[in-house]
Amino acid sequence: MKKRSNVLGIIVVVLILLVSLFGLKLADRSMTKTNAKQEETAKKENIPTIGILQLVSHPALDAIKKGIVDGLADAGYKEGKTIKIDFQNAQGDQGNLSTMAQQLLTKDKKLVVGITTPAAQQLAGKETERPIILSGVTYPEQAGLVESEDHPGKNVTGVSDRVNIKAQISQIHEVLPKAKKIGILYTSSEDNAVAQAKTAEKEVKALGLLPVVKSVTNTTDIHQVATQLASEVDAIYVPIDNGIASAMATLVQVTDQAKIPVFPSADTMVKDGGLMGMGVDQYQIGRLTAKVVVDVLKGKNVADYPIQVADKGTTYINKKKVKELGIEIPESIAKDAVMVNE
Numbered sequence: 001m002k003k004r005s006n007v008l009g010i011i012v013v014v015l016i017l018l019v020s021l022f023g024l025k026l027a028d029r030s031m032t033k034t035n036a037k038q039e040e041t042a043k044k045e046n047i048p049t050i051g052i053l054q055l056v057s058h059p060a061l062d063a064i065k066k067g068i069v070d071g072l073a074d075a076g077y078k079e080g081k082t083i084k085i086d087f088q089n090a091q092g093d094q095g096n097l098s099t100m101a102q103q104l105l106t107k108d109k110k111l112v113v114g115i116t117t118p119a120a121q122q123l124a125g126k127e128t129e130r131p132i133i134l135s136g137v138t139y140p141e142q143a144g145l146v147e148s149e150d151h152p153g154k155n156v157t158g159v160s161d162r163v164n165i166k167a168q169i170s171q172i173h174e175v176l177p178k179a180k181k182i183g184i185l186y187t188s189s190e191d192n193a194v195a196q197a198k199t200a201e202k203e204v205k206a207l208g209l210l211p212v213v214k215s216v217t218n219t220t221d222i223h224q225v226a227t228q229l230a231s232e233v234d235a236i237y238v239p240i241d242n243g244i245a246s247a248m249a250t251l252v253q254v255t256d257q258a259k260i261p262v263f264p265s266a267d268t269m270v271k272d273g274g275l276m277g278m279g280v281d282q283y284q285i286g287r288l289t290a291k292v293v294v295d296v297l298k299g300k301n302v303a304d305y306p307i308q309v310a311d312k313g314t315t316y317i318n319k320k321k322v323k324e325l326g327i328e329i330p331e332s333i334a335k336d337a338v339m340v341n342e
């Protein structure tokens, strides 16, 4: 009897020991789990959060956005891992743009990037402290976003995508020396386009040619306005304009029918049916924007961070359109140009 109870006693003790050991192990495991979780949350909370506001989707702006994300990743800010990016696209709607700008300017954002002039204007109009980084904003000064390009002066700096309009117009003249009437088509609600159209008009006149300037208020006007314009001119110049970039297919449908070449101001717009044009590589605009973002995240002072210009521009030639329209491009231009749609 005594012996048996002794044995029982030992078994009970061993069992108790085993159970408590197991319990300890479980507790230990759940401790490491909570620690890992806490660390993860902490990490998440510690990584910078930025916002990006894009006016609309068209190939140029989508390339810019990609350039930003890739450029950040290469600098060690990987989306979702070492940086959080809140991305909003207004789909071309001004009302959306305003609401989204407001939504993006929450406390957690270290800075907000505005792709296009209208997007940047919405952000800068609502935020005077936190950095607003411009991406593909043609004329930041004329758009009222900075005091000057060399010394922005406030919380706004970034990257311009402008090209030399004088060089663009003289290139049109070189390709089509007989063309007398040069159409200029732009969107009147975009400050960037208004400013470029004005300069283009001046440069066309300076060459002794006749500018015919027409604007649209909306992409839905493009078909009608372009039809009229194409019937009056020998060629059409298009500035860096979001409305037209969003509706290149409509424009080109009209100009192809009239056999009028289009000279746009971005690589993507040449690809989308322009004959040729001088423009800045859109993806590079994004990559350069990423560099500014990183500099600012690391503490660079925005007020004296000069506006960056992506590059001086490349000539893009749409081989398919050259053939279709039967236009000969002088070798002096073709030799330094990038061919698209070969």
Ligand code: TRP
Pocket: 060, 061, 115, 116, 117, 118, 135, 136, 137, 138, 139, 161, 190, 192, 240, 241, 242, 245, 266, 269, 282
């Ligand atoms: N520069 C335009 C703006 O200021 C935006 C833009 C960037 C753009 N790249 C483009 C527009 C290419 C048309 C085509 O709003």
